[in-house]
Amino acid sequence: MDSLAGKVVLITGAARGIGEEVARRLHRRGARLVLVDLDEVPLNALAAELGDRVATAVADVTDLRSMDAAVATGVDAFGGLDVVVANAGICSYGSVLAVDPAAFRRVIDVNLVGAFHTVRAALPSIIDSRGYVLVVSSAAAYAPAPGMAAYDASKAGVEHLANALRLEVAHRGVDVGSAHMAWIDTPLVREAKADLESFRTMLGSLPGPLSRTTSVQECGKRFEKGIAKRSRHIDVPGWVAWLRRLRPILQSRLGERDTRRTAAVLVPQGDAEVEALGRSVSARTRALGDGHTAG
Template identity: 35%
Template structure:
């Protein structure tokens, strides 16, 4: 990874920021883009030196990504790795969720990844590089209140599988990352712990460092499937076999109670003038 240039969307916080820091600490160069310009600046200040750069960009706007990647190449001379990490999470039942929330999740999580892939292909073709797309355990195990998020992450996995086949002849490898629930700010901000806080074992949340280490190792080895932690591999690789088991465990660990409370709160907010 020494001197390799890694372009990371959603790179100013959470998993993206942690990955950028690891790249730089191991002798690579990171270019981070994020919707939050101040956070991009703070990330650059935190890591310092000539091995980190970035800019504000909205992954929902193809032109933003094209300009950002051009700036990355101008700064570092090449792009070896692109990590499509930007994503958002919202919670809500299918019955009561705001359609705008559904659209927002799809725009960032699906269109954003599509736009990132499209903008990045010419640069990765030059370097016979590696594309890493961040999906989720939610692509395989579909939990209540996560209809939009689960659908978006399943779509992202499909995009990765198609891109892998389409880009193989250009020497571009494509990896898809499936983290379990991770204790990042994004999870905390939507109070997702109300649904998963009591989960243990394969469904227990992990710390960001564990997922970041798997992402980094996936880049080093140009892996096609990165699962973090490895204990959830059967759930990701053969999800249909585990859906009923997963639903049963989820009920035992309190998700049914949490779901009833969440839906009651939703209903009250709909009725309240």
């Protein structure tokens, strides 16, 4: 029997990108879904397309009461939760010197505090079912990128949230994993490419596979497999696992050498582009009131 059939899975940032793809894949496996997002129109469109075995909640992960209500929606609909995927995430533009402080704070609130709220709200039900928690971090937790300090910091924090949680709930039969992706063809990455020439140049300057963008479909396939196995780590692409092993070298003077050279040119360029844009987030994120979207 399929290990996901009949399982109740709550996914934040479910309306687009990775969250949407994972929802489609798990639904095909027979899972029952609780889809959570701030953007109501695409959320409802996805739910209508999937049909049965789907409940939705329009919620902001930065508000714990909102997430408590989202979890209650799932519990009321299906009796409890077996899996929670804390996936909602945004990014900001600009260096520490140039980024809008409000945008920096919002990234931390959505990506890190939002993951905490998601897990906190879902955990009692997950403990009851001896279930699985997946917290979506990033390869940025291992190899930070200049000009993305808020995103880097939030994803490093999310990794350690998962690490600490794993130790806290292992004796309760709950497994905890963290997902770490390089560049995925999500709205978040596409919008950054469209807004910032410096971002496109930075991607092009990376060596070999580090510069390539992985499809959302391939990412979703790895998530599907990892969730079914209750994996400790989900790495997309697979070579991201080596970044975890090589982290001490990547964060040494030697490992930072080439990035420092590139940053000397691209950080000032990026800051100038952000100033010209007049915003430190994508237009879509700003239109949502700096709300969350799938990362």
